[in-house]
Amino acid sequence: MTIAILALQGAFAEHARMLDRLDTTHFEIRRPSDLERPFDGLILPGGESTVMGKLLRELALYKPLKEMIQSGLPVFGTCAGLILLAKEVDGGAVHFGTMDITAKRNAYGRQLGSFHTEDNFSGIGTVPMTFIRAPYIAAAREDTKVLARADGRIVAARQKNQLVTAFHPELDEDLRIHRYFLGMAAGT
Numbered sequence: 001m002t003i004a005i006l007a008l009q010g011a012f013a014e015h016a017r018m019l020d021r022l023d024t025t026h027f028e029i030r031r032p033s034d035l036e037r038p039f040d041g042l043i044l045p046g047g048e049s050t051v052m053g054k055l056l057r058e059l060a061l062y063k064p065l066k067e068m069i070q071s072g073l074p075v076f077g078t079c080a081g082l083i084l085l086a087k088e089v090d091g092g093a094v095h096f097g098t099m100d101i102t103a104k105r106n107a108y109g110r111q112l113g114s115f116h117t118e119d120n121f122s123g124i125g126t127v128p129m130t131f132i133r134a135p136y137i138a139a140a141r142e143d144t145k146v147l148a149r150a151d152g153r154i155v156a157a158r159q160k161n162q163l164v165t166a167f168h169p170e171l172d173e174d175l176r177i178h179r180y181f182l183g184m185a186a187g188t
């Protein structure tokens, strides 16, 4: 099992650290030639979705990655990664637009921009949730399953091969959400 991590900007190193702890092979994607190496799943990290969206297009990664996601590649988007996957973005541009959710950007206002809480994640239990200028999911459509809410707002969801969290599991010590994604990448 090999996981690719989009490493144009943002919190990619923190995801790599989680995968190291799970003894999972991983490598970084920075240019189209990186896509020649086979991989079973893709992580889109947190950061700044506008910057990542711009770099994806400039570096000619946008089209091949979008096609891979549409063909069923397991993908895990955290925070800005969630925004990259959303079909509708309130307060920003649409990027891959492969997942039937509406992401509300910078949704918690300035004072509440960053905070930590714990709440239930479907099938896993109570998990730590660290939010940094996070979006939330204002609407989940089609066969998208809501996996977690915090304060009544949807903060994690899955639609087939696509998993998203508005929070950053890679910034906490709990490995269970990454392990859940590795299960998706293994086809279970």
Ligand code: GLN
Binding pocket: 045, 046, 047, 048, 049, 050, 078, 079, 080, 081, 083, 092, 105, 106, 132, 133, 134, 135
């Ligand atoms: N506010 C950022 C964006 O719109 C997301 C923040 C994050 O990834 N921590 O891309």
